[in-house]
Amino acid sequence: MNRPPDAFPRLPRSWWLKHRYFKAYMLREATVLPLIFFLLCLMGGLWALYRGEEAWAAWLVFMRSPLVVALNLLALAASLYHAATFFVLFPRVMPLRLGRRAIAPQAIVAGQWVGVMIIGLLFFWLFGRT
């Protein structure tokens, strides 16, 4: 590039506040934050299991606290939102073909949600019967 770098306008840090579309993008990226909290909880649970019964009981109490429940519900919502945006993007990144015909993007999106439901039902069947 034969241009001095200062010829280009500098993007301010607040660039993503300038447009609705960018805010939605940042929201998608930000879904990682509650998910990190959920993962920390999960790892804490594993650690408690390893430490013994007392720790496990304490962890269960911690998990029932309203703030933690709220944050984990937020994580669930965030993961669903992320999934929704990701599923829409997926057919554009990996356009699938059946023989010579391209599969419609809507079909691929629907297929992904069907997959989510199947896995959900599987988990419900495995863990939900006690």
Place this chain on the structure above:
Amino acid sequence: MTHRALSIRRYLPDQDQASYWQRYEVPADDSTSLLDALHYVKEELDSTLSYRWSCRMAICGSCGVMVNGIPRLGCKTFLRDLPHELRIEPLAHFPVARDLIVDMDVFLDHLAAVKPYLIEDAAVGTFDPAAPTPHRQTPAQLARYRQFANCINCGLCYSACPQFGLNPEFLGPGALALAHRYNLDSRDSGKQARMPVLNRHEGVWSCTFVGFCSQVCPKHVDPAAAVNQGKVEAAKHTLIALFKG
């Protein structure tokens, strides 16, 4: 016929250090495009206003500007569809040369960098004018890349891309879509030659799939899809290289 106000960001490098806003009143009816409005300003109100334009039918790619913060083609933007207050600026993320004209050389440099031309397999043999033989390409093979061949190089996607705004070394949506167009062409064998340029930080990996480039594309090229399909190809390329040692 009603009157509409345009606020245009002016910049005259010969005279001023900084840009400023100037307001104009233009007549408009149902068919008035933004480009028509700019013509009215230039011919009737202020001949010093500078902007690029040519075909006025959304195919030459000259007249991109920011309209209320969104990159659009002036000739395909109609005042009837816009809110009453109009703020017109030069395309974002490019150096401004004058008024609504930006310096697009960086975009052309990026285009050239991806080898955007057909690279035939050596086995095909060179073109012989005495016995001209075209390649065969079925409609299905054509359909794989046709969408990405529709880019008019207007640069709107670069103004929509915050990653290009943050780092102008990023090849950007238009150039990467063009590279992908050739990589998908059944007549092309140049993917290996293009990969070193695509498979690096300033190549496909700078893209975070904001996706706004595809929203603003006036030709529905969907450069974001091209770039992210390019990531899959780049990842495959890296893996294969890894196994080959």
Place this chain on the structure above:
Amino acid sequence: MQQGDFDVVVVGGGGAGLRAAIAAAEQARAEGRPQRIALLSKVYPMRSHTVAAEGGAAAVTSHEDSIEAHFHDTVAGGDWLVEQGVADYFVRHAYRELVQMERWGCPWSRQEDGNIQVRRFGGMKTARTWFAADKSGFHMLHTLFQTSLKYPEIERFDEYFVLDLVLHEGAIAGIVALEVATGELITLGAKAVVLATGGAGRLFRFNTNAGIVTGDGMALAYRHGAALRDMEFVQYHPTGLPGSGILITEACRGEGGILLNKAGHRYLQDYGLGPETPLGEPQNKYMELGPRDKLSQAFWQEQQAGRTGTFGDSDVVYLDLRHLGAAHIKERLPFICELAQAYINVDPIHEPIPIRPAVHYTMGGIETDDQCETRIEGLYAAGECASVGLHGANRLGSNSLTELLVFGRLAGERASQRASSRTHTSPHLLLEAANHQQQALSQRCERGNGGENWVTLKRAMVQAMENGCGIYRTTDGMQTALDTIRQLRERFRNVRVSDTSRAYNTELLECLELGFGLDVAEAACLGALERRESRGAHQRLDAGLTTRDDVNYLRHSQVFYRGEQAAELCWQAVDIRFSPPAERVYGDAAKEKHA
């Protein structure tokens, strides 16, 4: 001041210019002597007006077709004012150039088996038009531009506006140009120059052309003694959108679209193009697949008879595609759908498109020989700016995209060959010319002293041309147009621009374009007035002059520049070595004639 020396300088970055630059580079490589090639354009190459061509490019492709048929269609289409040796060369080289484009990656539309698909076009005996959906020019231009990036010897000067050619002892020595971004002048010494600057459709008020199509290159050569030839032949494309004039491709009719008047009648059958062909079964050289001049003339007749409809302020007829079906329309004519929807809010799948004729193409141009060389030694011209003699009095649709390949290549090769046997002339001449141009520019930008306004003059010019040199012309009308243009040329000397800045002074550029345009307009009016017959796109209403007159006017008009004096006109014989002039007929009349 920036200076450079090049072997070949190509002016214009459209289809012909890019093809010429690539051909020059390849020619030099083939001869084993690398050359420096400059490609100057007043816009980035992919903005050039080739981009707006829609329908396609003609070449004999199928086994049932023959180069003789393509030759005959071209010669008859041009009402025998075609240089037949040139047309012969053209039809013989058309196919290879389109295949070359294919090998460079042009996304031509295909048949199921992967072979090239061709479509019907007006005035052509059979389907022989290659196409890339309805964006053929766009795809060709981008393919050429992208391919040109392979050649490091082609040095681009994007957004440089050529102000003047520099000659030394009657031969080309270089050019002076304005760097639009900075307002600085540059001089490029050249052993050969190729002009590929496009047509002059913007001389007219209502046209399909881009804003840049202002006849600059024609005026550059004309001012230095090259002849402008056959400038009276201006093509009205029968189908432009009302209001804007945006082009609706002839391919719509090639695919089977029909033209209707306000009563829903397919009026073309009343103008020697019938009988009516069944809906969905277009037949070459019948009805909607007649040549453009005849179709535009039929519109005018319908308009006079009060059988046209109205759309906004325009009289219109209707292009109906509905019977083709949504799938076919979307596959073959997607851009037309986009344009009609965006610019007049009509969906061609559900409604007929209102259309009217609009100025589209300049058949005439800078006179060249059959090797694309002008009267100025070392100065070549190709594409719409040139009159190599292919189109005669009326161009057939889809011949011009092929023309810019066939003759762009030829001009590039010849320029390169010439350059390899020449040396540069001294730079003094160029500097002198640049100083002269600098003074002229400063004068234009002088403040104060009132002066004429370029907008007023431009409006007067385009109105005069539309009034005097329309689809049908009268002596009085043309005389008025010529007088007006001459007055405008005088007034132009006092034009002052109010923008005095250097960077991107687009007002100055528009003003310079107007100056070029006025010179070209005078040539067009003079040619029209002096051609006292009706032929192809030049139709007179004057009594006794409404038919073709081969005895007196089977000749090219040549107009020469005489500075501030009135231009001069001469006549030049036409090459009719293969096909003697015959009656030009379409529809069943042609069948009867050949029977």
